[in-house]
Amino acid sequence: MISQSCNGLLLCCTAHNLFTFDENYYIFNPTTQQFVTLPRPISGDVIGMSLAFDPWKSSHYKVISLQISKLEPEVQDHEEDDYRIVYFGESYGHLHLIQVNRQNLTLYNVYEMKHDGTGWFLKYEVNFEDVVLAFPHIIRGFLETTDFHYYGMAVLDVVR
Numbered sequence: 001m002i003s004q005s006c007n008g009l010l011l012c013c014t015a016h017n018l019f020t021f022d023e024n025y026y027i028f029n030p031t032t033q034q035f036v037t038l039p040r041p042i043s044g045d046v047i048g049m050s051l052a053f054d055p056w057k058s059s060h061y062k063v064i065s066l067q068i069s070k071l072e073p074e075v076q077d078h079e080e081d082d083y084r085i086v087y088f089g090e091s092y093g094h095l096h097l098i099q100v101n102r103q104n105l106t107l108y109n110v111y112e113m114k115h116d117g118t119g120w121f122l123k124y125e126v127n128f129e130d131v132v133l134a135f136p137h138i139i140r141g142f143l144e145t146t147d148f149h150y151y152g153m154a155v156l157d158v159v160r
Helices: 129-134
Strands: 002-006 009-013 025-029 034-037 046-052 062-067 083-091 094-101 104-113 120-127
Touching: 002 046, 002 083, 009 046, 062 083, 104 129
Parallel strands: 046 083
Antiparallel strands: 002 009, 009 025, 025 034, 046 062, 083 094, 094 104, 104 120
């Protein structure tokens, strides 16, 4: 599966399973038909990878991984299980992650990495309540209202 493209290179991963973080990642160059298997991080489950490559600046690419063990979400006074990261990616050189709260599954917090790489800041707060009202068939009534899969929708990409 192609996760991302960046200036001619493709970041690919094995089929994504929503219940595990056991993907293998590859960088593929469709022009040369060559690929490189990325090494797995020594510690922590990877919940997202992003590719950075600018051939005008360097012939080398960089891969940024987001790991559960190194993630420090900006959460206060809540159990860690109350939040879930539903997206991690890059747009025009900016890293983004989206976090959703179990208590309000229609409210998505979009964070952006600070330019100096020292942490995340809240860029947008997006409420999908009107979408759910307009398309009630996305509600999965057989699940608990606090289940992260209660609404049949997913974030595909963030474009800055």
